[in-house]
Amino acid sequence: MERRNTRQRQLVLDAVRDLDDHPTADEVYLRVREKDEHVSRGTVYRNLHVLVESGDIVSVKVSGGERFDRRSDNHAHLVCTECGSVKDVPAPDVEDARREMERAWGYADVRTSTVFAGVCPACQKKSQAAR
Structure with missing residues (x-):
């Protein structure tokens, strides 16, 4: 299923790329909110996983959570x-x-x-x- 690239998804992708130290979902959320205060936490989390599914970013499972990597x-x-x-x-x-x-x-x-x-x-x- 092909998904269209939304403005929010691009903001999430840009945030992961800007935060090059394997950010948590919360760190990505805070960075996205700097650009658009109307984007919800759920939208960020959902788009992180869409980007993982599409291969644009990588999910790294760590003790106590998940980090995201801009390198695929x-x-x-x-x-x-x-x-x-x-x-x-x-x-x-x-x-x-x-x-x-x-x-x-x-x-x-x-x-x-x-x-x-x-x-x-x-x-x-x-x-x-x-x-």
């Missing part, structure tokens, strides 16, 4: 398990595994999403300082 190219994410920050990192080579999934299970157009988790340097420093 092949890359992985490194998520801090303490503060929830998200970094773009090179994707591991999974092409052989992807092809094997298609062959063995009969699936077509198999896609992958890789998320690595760990504790970021800033959270490590905070933890060491608290000791």
Whole structure:
């Protein structure tokens, strides 16, 4: 189903692109409201998911929620398990595994999403300082 590109959807997409640090839905909502105070939270959330479905942005599931990535190219994410920050990192080579999934299970157009988790340097420093 093709959806028309509404003004609100463009505002949401622009906000994700402007906030290049994997914003939350609330951060996107606040940025959109700076441009148009009449756009509702529900409209922003709905349009975020339409943009994910269309491949314009990527949803990154993190502990306690979801972040959004303006990059839809092949890359992985490194998520801090303490503060929830998200970094773009090179994707591991999974092409052989992807092809094997298609062959063995009969699936077509198999896609992958890789998320690595760990504790970021800033959270490590905070933890060491608290000791």
